[in-house]
Amino acid sequence: MLTIVYVLIILVLILVLFTAIGGWIGSGRLLLVTEVWYMVTLGVIVVTEDTVTLPHKVETAYHGTYGVTWQNDYAVLGEIVASDTQTVTRRMIKTTQPLSTGLLVTWNIFVYHGDPERALGLAYDDVRIPSQLGPLPAWLVPGQRTTWVLLVHGFHASREEGLRVLPTLAQMGFPTLLLTYRNDAGAPKSPDHLYHLGDTEWQDIEAGVRYALSHGAQDVVLYGWSMGGFMVETFLRRSSNVAQTRAVVLDAPILDWHKAIDTQMHKLHFPHWFTYVVEWFASRRAGINFAALNYERPPRERITPTLLFHGTADGMVPVESSDTFAQALPGLVTYRRVNGADHTQAWNVDPQAYEDALKAFLVRVSGSDSRGNGIL
Incomplete structure (x- = not known):
């Protein structure tokens, strides 16, 4: 009998040990800046x-x-x-x-490679945006409007993520900032050298907005992919510059980190409960409160017009999160649910349809035509 008890204790200890190791590794996939992301x-x-x-x-x-x-x-x-x-x-x-x-x-999937001039023949300036952690590199493509567009890339991505939509924005005359944020290449590191999944990175969007406002912008449009979309939504809840945000564009945004992580755990054939283990380790390492990182059901105070893209074949962020978000704000959200598009690939599946939707939305919220003629 004692032998059976000892064996069971050993098995439990082994299970706890492997669970802890797995939780530590899994949290590292979320938080470590040095983590090499998937490349083909x-x-x-x-x-x-x-x-x-x-x-x-x-x-x-x-x-x-x-x-x-x-x-x-x-x-x-x-x-x-x-x-x-x-x-x-x-x-x-x-x-x-x-x-x-x-x-x-x-x-x-970003299609183009390099800076705006090398990739697209668009003149730009290399600028440095003051932030609480130090100067943040950004590309500024000039335009004649007083509404600026700020492009925020996603998790483990780069400024090149925004190159696909840059010709449309340039044609419409929007000055456009392609931002970096803490822990990006060339940008300041966070104090703990870890990603915080947008929970602190949103402050670098705020720094970009303040830069735009101090350089001639009257207001801004915020445009975020994946975690960049989560950062935009965090900005709308926490920033003192929300009043200067004319509109928002979200592409495959992470709106609930728990569901996004759980989707990845399911793909890796881990049980549902292991998602909580990963979150527990991540919260201990980076001080993240995952219960607060759920924006699927926005508050009534959220009044910013929004264009939302999400692909039905998204294998990283469940499209159902965007479905719920759009249903909660039927008068504010213009929703483009793109059949067959994987994560942040709504543009790739049908560039013309994507750009037409983007132009129509920006014309509606800016009060001008697609050539940039109008009051702004």
């Missing part, structure tokens, strides 16, 4: 004048407009023209340098 590296198989053939992967089989990058160059790839179980051939829309057979490239 591919070898070019065949190149013709207007097509490129790549290995068949989940990513390369997506329909829509995507990119590949290598060194300082990139190519924009269009729709699939042929595929089998081994390869995918896509139309090549643009390339900064010729592709070659055997070249190693990285799949790029």
Whole structure:
């Protein structure tokens, strides 16, 4: 009998130990700045004048407009023209340098690569935004309006995430800031060198808003992808500059961190209860209160007009969060639920439809036409 008890105790201790190790590693995936995020590296198989053939992967089989990058160059790839179980051939829309057979490239959902001038031929200024932690690098694309647009990238992403929508914003005349925030490359580190999932990073959006207001902006439009969207929503709840926020654009926003983490745990075949273990370790390491990181049901005081994009095939942030959010604010939220789009890829699936929706929304909230003519 004692032997059975000892065995059970040992098994329980082993389970606790492995749970603790898993919770520590899982929380590190959320918090550690040095964590290498998922990248898809591919070898070019065949190149013709207007097509490129790549290995068949989940990513390369997506329909829509995507990119590949290598060194300082990139190519924009269009729709699939042929595929089998081994390869995918896509139309090549643009390339900064010729592709070659055997070249190693990285799949790029942001499509473009580099700064606004190199990637899109748009003049810009490198600026430094004062913040409580130090200067934050940003790209400023000038425009004639007094409403500025601030672009906030997502989790483990970069300013390049905003390049897809930059031509539309530039055409409409909006001065646009592509922001960095704490722990980004070239930006100041947080005191503990950890991500805080937007719970503190929102203050760097506030710094960007204050910079815009002190450099000629009368008000701003905030535009966030994924965690950037969560940061925007946090700003709306905590900042003293909410009155200067004319509108918000959210693309696949994280609106409930618990559900976002639970989605990833499910994909990795962990039980539901393990999500709470990861959150417990993350809260101890970074002081995060996960119960407060749920914006699915916004308060009545939230009155900012919002354009919301979310893909039905999002494998990182459940689209149901955006469904709930949009239903809670039917008069304020213009919701574009994009069939077949994975995480932050609503633009990629149908760039024209995305840009049309963006233009129509900005015209409505800014009181001017799509060429930038109007009162602002």
